[in-house]
Amino acid sequence: MTEGSPVPFRHARRVAFSETDLTGCLHFANLLRYFEEAEQALFRSLGIPMLWRRDDGVEQGWPRVSAACDLLLPIQLADELQIEVAIERLRPSSVMLQFTVFRREELVARGRLRLACIAARPGQPMRAAPIPEDMQQKFRALMA
Numbered sequence: 001m002t003e004g005s006p007v008p009f010r011h012a013r014r015v016a017f018s019e020t021d022l023t024g025c026l027h028f029a030n031l032l033r034y035f036e037e038a039e040q041a042l043f044r045s046l047g048i049p050m051l052w053r054r055d056d057g058v059e060q061g062w063p064r065v066s067a068a069c070d071l072l073l074p075i076q077l078a079d080e081l082q083i084e085v086a087i088e089r090l091r092p093s094s095v096m097l098q099f100t101v102f103r104r105e106e107l108v109a110r111g112r113l114r115l116a117c118i119a120a121r122p123g124q125p126m127r128a129a130p131i132p133e134d135m136q137q138k139f140r141a142l143m144a
């Protein structure tokens with residue numbers, strides 16, 4: 001790692017039998033579930049909730065607005081994966097997470113999730129809202 005490059009968050013995952021298809025490979029849709037697991041672990045480690053209620057009763061949270069993945073090599077039953085998560089882009093009301101998946105030293109998959117920060121009054125549709133400053137600081141710390 002070079003000086004000044006982002007520090008990725010790491011999440012370990014072993015492929016379970018129930019996640020494979022007839023060929024014994026990871027069913028592609030499960031890769032997004034792995035990204036979500038790693039994302040949840042990252043948010044927990046930063047102490048950022050996925051859903052919270054402000055004092056004025058407004059609910060805030062992080063709906064995903066965009067998802068993408070590339071499967072580069074077959075991922076198989078019982079493979080032990082390291083999923084690295086980095087903050088690729090931080091904007092006033094959205095954050096882009098970048099995922100890189102390794103099997104030992106081998107790059108097997110990668111992808112992105114974009115989360116919008118929203119606010120919703122009870123009974124009203126959700127709308128984009130600025131990411132609270134304390135949360136922005138926590139994300140920025142990972143980009144340093």
Ligand SMILES: CC(C)(COP(=O)(O)OP(=O)(O)OC[C@H]1O[C@@H](n2cnc3c(N)ncnc32)[C@H](O)[C@@H]1OP(=O)(O)O)[C@@H](O)C(=O)NCCC(=O)NCCSC(=O)c1cc(O)c2ccccc2c1O
Pocket residue numbers: 050051059060061062063064065066091092093094095114115116117118120126127128
């Ligand atoms: C999320 C939206 C309400 C945003 O629409 P809005 O018009 O208010 O704002 P913007 O269009 O400016 O978007 C804000 C922000 O996100 C970026 N963005 C939006 N869409 C995309 C996209 N398709 N691809 C890439 N980027 C996108 C946009 O560029 C802005 O970024 P900046 O920071 O650059 O300004 C609206 O998009 C919407 O309703 N989308 C549907 C989302 C959805 O249904 N997701 C899946 C399930 S819902 C969910 O997960 C969820 C989670 C919660 O934690 C909640 C908490 C409380 C209430 C509800 C929740 C909820 O439903």
